Amino acid sequence: GENVEQHPSTLSVQEGDSAVIKCTYSDSASNYFPWYKQELGKRPQLIIDIRSNVGEKKDQRIAVTLNKTAKHFSLHITETQPEDSAVYFCAREGEKLTFGTGTRLTIIP
Amino acid sequence: DTAVSQTPKYLVTQMGNDKSIKCEQNLGHDTMYWYKQDSKKFLKIMFSYNNKELIINETVPNRFSPKSPDKAHLNLHINSLELGDSAVYFCASSHSTYEQYFGPGTRLTVT
Numbered sequence: 073g074e075n076v077e078q079h080p081s082t083l084s085v086q087e088g089d090s091a092v093i094k095c096t097y098s099d100s101a102s103n104y105f106p107w108y109k110q111e112l113g114k115r116p117q118l119i120i121d122i123r124s125n126v127g128e129k130k131d132q133r134i135a136v137t138l139n140k141t142a143k144h145f146s147l148h149i150t151e152t153q154p155e156d157s158a159v160y161f162c163a164r165e166g167e168k169l170t171f172g173t174g175t176r177l178t179i180i181p
Numbered sequence: 182d183t184a185v186s187q188t189p190k191y192l193v194t195q196m197g198n199d200k201s202i203k204c205e206q207n208l209g210h211d212t213m214y215w216y217k218q219d220s221k222k223f224l225k226i227m228f229s230y231n232n233k234e235l236i237i238n239e240t241v242p243n244r245f246s247p248k249s250p251d252k253a254h255l256n257l258h259i260n261s262l263e264l265g266d267s268a269v270y271f272c273a274s275s276h277s278t279y280e281q282y283f284g285p286g287t288r289l290t291v292t
Contacts, residue, residue: 104279115271115283116224159222168237169281171224 078162078172085152086180093175095162096144104165105138105145110174111158119160120147152179184208187272187284194262195292201258202287204272212236213255214281215247216271224271230255259289267291 078095085091095105106121122129122136122145129136133152138145149156157179162172185206194200206213214237215227229237230249244260255272272284 106280110222115285117283118280121280161224165279168226168229170226174222174224176222 076162076164076170076172078175080175081173082176082178084178084180087152087154089152091147091149091152091156091177091179093147093160093162093177094144095146095164095172096142097164097170098143099164099166100140100143102164102166105136106163106165106169107134107136107147108161108163108171109158110161116161149177154179154181185272185274185282185284187270187287189287190285191288191290193290193292196262196264198262199258199260200262200289201256202270202272202289204255204257204284206253206272206274206282206284208274208276208282210274210276210282211252212275212277213249213252214273214275215255215257216273216283218269218271218286220268228255228257262289262291264291 076097103124107119108116109119110116120131120134120136122138133150135148159174159176161174163169187204212231214229216224218224227241228247233249246258249255267290269286269288271286273281275281
């Protein structure tokens with residue numbers, strides 16, 4: 073179906089270490105995979121996205137990888153900083169944007 | 182300049198009341214959405230309008246009625262409010278089906 077599974081639901085990482093969040097989906101028609109960051113009390117905001125004709129995309133400390141065959145995609149944050157603490161949502165676009173269940177990332181100073 | 186704005190930011194009301202939330206975008210986008218985010222932070226789409234036409238209507242009680250008077254506005258009216266309607270409601274807009282810009286959210290509390 074259209075669901076997106078996201079893991080882990082919570083993640084604590086020491087400042088400076090890397091964080092990885094993974095999502096899987098089942099609808100092979102999906103062709104657009106954005107990641108949103110939602111800080112406490114704020115709106116979700118797009119931080120990076122990837123389209124199905126690309127396997128990897130990087131923007132400074134964040135990167136996203138996509139494996140269309142296995143139907144999973146991941147967000148990688150390197151050299152984590154306290155301001156990276158937030159809830160992160162993966163999503164897939166088919167007929168509509170379907171969000172994963174979110175990962176609460178906490179960076180420990 | 183606020184790209185997507187919503188009013189009110191907070192809404193506290195009693196069960197059984199009727200309330201409306203308004204949304205406006207100045208990005209020139211052709212598609213607008215309403216999402217509900219519950220206490221567990223799940224983001225669930227409720228409705229989507231493209232050029233003032235309803236294109237997505239998820240399994241939402243018919244107490245919820247969206248209305249799009251023009252491409253830049255999408256309002257949400259809720260009749261006979263229930264405790265379970267308490268959530269944060271986000272409006273969003275996009276050009277086609279790609280990056281969505283969210284409004285600041287409306288925190289609805291039903292007592």
